[in-house]
Amino acid sequence: MPQLGEIRTNDKWQKFIWAACEKCGKARWNLIVRKKPRSKLCRQCASPLNQVHIWGNYQAQSEKNYKVRFLIQKLVKKGVIKKLVCAECGDAKTVGHHPDYSKPLEVVWLCQKHHTETHRTLQTK
Numbered sequence: 001m002p003q004l005g006e007i008r009t010n011d012k013w014q015k016f017i018w019a020a021c022e023k024c025g026k027a028r029w030n031l032i033v034r035k036k037p038r039s040k041l042c043r044q045c046a047s048p049l050n051q052v053h054i055w056g057n058y059q060a061q062s063e064k065n066y067k068v069r070f071l072i073q074k075l076v077k078k079g080v081i082k083k084l085v086c087a088e089c090g091d092a093k094t095v096g097h098h099p100d101y102s103k104p105l106e107v108v109w110l111c112q113k114h115h116t117e118t119h120r121t122l123q124t125k
Helices: 058-078 112-124
Strands: 007-009 015-020 027-033 095-097 108-110
Antiparallel strands (some): 007 015, 015 027
16 A cells, blocks of 8 residues: 555556645545645545535525526427527626526526626625
8 A cells, every 4th residue: 555645657647646635534536637646635525415514405406596597498409498698797698596496487587797706705604
């Protein structure tokens, strides 16, 4: 078994370091990117399914939200719903924002900049 901190290269000249996960302590080979290990956590600890999201259980919430987003994508593709310009700045390249996922057809169309700002303000509240 390798010692912690041991570095090896593979046949593609990629460097790997034997490192321990900061959360569970499980040792594993970790790819070195820009002279640092790519991840401080193992795959299991880094999985979003194991993390509690700010709105509660991530998996259940995410599954419900995914279905709503998929429905909107389908309706836009079929032409039932039209993408509008950004409600803030009028930019034509928009993404849908759902203020309330229990009302799946109520979509606010925002450019990526304003969509990100909206989520930042929601997280700080």
